[in-house]
Amino acid sequence: MDFNLSQEEELFRRSVVEFAERYVKPNWVLVDDGKYPLINIVKRMSESGLLGVPFNSRYGGQDGSFTMSAIATEELAYADPSLATPVFYLLNTAWPFIVQRYGREEVKEEALPRVVKGVGFIGIASTEPQGGSDVASTRLEARRSDDSWSLYGEKNIVTGVSLIINDMDYGGFVTIARTAPPETRHRGLTTLLALVKKDGVVLNGFDYGSYEDIGRRGLATNYIRFNGLTVKESYTLGEVNAGFKILMEGFDIARVLIAAASIGVTRWLLDQSRDWIKSRVVFNKPIASYQSISFKYAELATRLEQARLLTYKAAWLTDRYFILNDSSVDILTVATFNAMAKMTAVELAVETALEAMRWFGGASYFKESNIARALLGALSYYVGAEGTGNIMRLIVARNLIGREVT
Ligand SMILES: Cc1cc2nc3c(=O)[nH]c(=O)nc-3n(C[C@H](O)[C@H](O)[C@H](O)COP(=O)(O)OP(=O)(O)OC[C@H]3O[C@@H](n4cnc5c(N)ncnc54)[C@H](O)[C@@H]3O)c2cc1C
Structure with a gap:
């Protein structure tokens, strides 16, 4: 067992961080306010070779993995906690991959290179x-x-x-x-x-x-x-009248990337909060000196680590099933882990954002603090996008307990 990223994955992560620092971080608030078009960032992503990571190189992709896609999604969410940039990225990775997996050759040749060039969604x-x-x-x-x-x-x-x-x-x-x-x-x-x-x-x-x-x-x-x-x-x-399973595969893939986005936004929230609770002095002491605050921070940081381990295990399983065709991994296992990861990471992001709002106090209620933007971004996945929390629980329960009783 090895908890490190491979050398290739670590180099990729660093290149995404560099990209995000340069093109995403300075613009995400402007994007959220409608003052800077997301498409400008998309074009930069294409120039930097970030699009189409798990696609086959025959279609302009990088023959990469969903682990790499998760790394990119996490780092993009850290740089844009409103989630517009990572959500564009993860949707335009998971769903074109379904076209690659089930589409006719001429359709793949038409669609996938356009996605990679940043002119298609x-x-x-x-x-x-x-x-x-x-x-x-x-x-x-x-x-x-x-x-x-x-x-x-x-x-x-x-x-x-x-x-x-x-x-x-x-x-x-x-x-x-x-x-x-x-x-x-x-x-x-x-x-x-x-x-x-x-x-x-x-x-x-x-x-x-x-x-x-x-x-x-x-x-x-x-x-x-x-x-x-x-x-x-x-x-x-795929085949006529056999579309349900194909769609579910797309959701399975998207969910692990959503979990990665939620990890990124949670990490951003905890980093912002650490600086704040150390510097905000109330009753002559930094508020981090009050254990009701520092213990909660410790708990959320621990849960972030748990959610990250679950998310990257889910990504590892997703690669085994969809990229490496490893027959020891079945689709039910992938669906179960990816639902667990989405449920855990999304709910953690929302809880962390609410806690951060409390730590920032009245200042958090105004857009200038940006914490609220992260909360509202994370909420999209909490209330529904790519499956609600209850539906994630239903998937896990059915796969572990059995459909006949759940
Ligand atoms: C920002 C955003 C972007 C989105 N983008 C897309 C998109 O690009 N494409 C797309 O297709 N959809 C998209 N969605 C929709 C999203 O996938 C749905 O909101 C989600 O699947 C839930 O469907 P619903 O909203 O109709 O809720 P419903 O299905 O009506 O569910 C309502 C409530 O009932 C609960 N519930 C339902 N069934 C059960 C059950 N069996 N057991 C327990 N509880 C249950 C649900 O958990 C939920 O709380 C997006 C949603 C948001 C918020």
């Missing part, structure tokens, strides 16, 4: 108005004609539609649609790559709108209504 469009947790109840309809699908229905919470429309040449979503009657539940769903923009041209057959996000405001959340968007048959991912 592939996100996830799964959540529907009747409830995002129950994917098997998906209603978005994919109607088949000769060589294409036409989509009808709504995905009501989708990150990145306006990003693609305004700032990208190319992009769309791994989406899941009903291709057999509703009573077939998860056995009647197909996963598709639904493009909304190609070669700089916005496609017909959908409309969309933006929400006013309370946090992570550099990367907007949208709704999208499909009224006949055409998806060529060749953009089907």
Whole structure:
């Protein structure tokens, strides 16, 4: 057993830290305030070779790993605790990887190099108005004609539609649609790559709108209504009516990277807080001298270490299953660990942010302290994105106790 990063991983980590110090840290507050476009950072990421780490070099990727992707996501979150930059990064890693794994050759050759060049974004469009947790109840309809699908229905919470429309040449979503009657539940769903923009041209057959996000405001959340968007048959991912498992694999991958982002923001919060509690003098003593504060700090730092170990073990398992095809690791183990990691790290980030707000006192209530920006960013994953806390518990319980009783 070796708890060190490999030499290659450590060099990569240092290069991401250097990048983040230079391009992300000075701009993240401006990004959050809408005064500096995230796309500027994305272009720099592409120039620095940070995009497409686990993609095959055939498609411009680096033949890297999800451990490396997790390292990058953690460091980006440390530099941008509002989470706009790391969330862009992790979505545009996990979901294009699903295209690489299940897409037709010509689609991979079209999509993946554009992601790597920073001119393409592939996100996830799964959540529907009747409830995002129950994917098997998906209603978005994919109607088949000769060589294409036409989509009808709504995905009501989708990150990145306006990003693609305004700032990208190319992009769309791994989406899941009903291709057999509703009573077939998860056995009647197909996963598709639904493009909304190609070669700089916005496609017909959908409309969309933006929400006013309370946090992570550099990367907007949208709704999208499909009224006949055409998806060529060749953009089907995997087999028809076998899309549910494919989508779950994408969530498994995204979740370990979300855990890494949450580790990054927690580390940032604890570093900011350490400086503050040592320097803030109340009743003639630094507040760190009060054990109600220093003990809580020690507890949160310990839990950060626990969450990090769990997250990097999950990344290690993810690599074994998805990259190295190690037959001793099965998908249920990956799903279990990645759900555990997401649940643990996200909840820790939110708890740490709330504690930091208390330590900073009244000053934390104002944006100038930036702690609130981190809280609002972490909350996106606490309330739902890529699966709620209860759904993480459901996955772990089902896999450990058995579906028949849970
Ligand atoms: C900032 C942000 C960005 C997002 N981006 C995307 C995106 O890009 N693409 C996308 O598809 N979705 C996205 N989402 C949506 C997210 O995936 C959903 O919010 C999430 O899956 C939960 O779905 P829901 O909000 O409809 O809640 P519901 O499914 O309606 O759940 C409501 C509550 O009931 C609980 N619950 C449900 N079922 C059970 C159960 N069996 N046992 C116990 N409790 C249960 C849930 O835990 C939750 O607390 C985003 C969300 C946010 C906040």
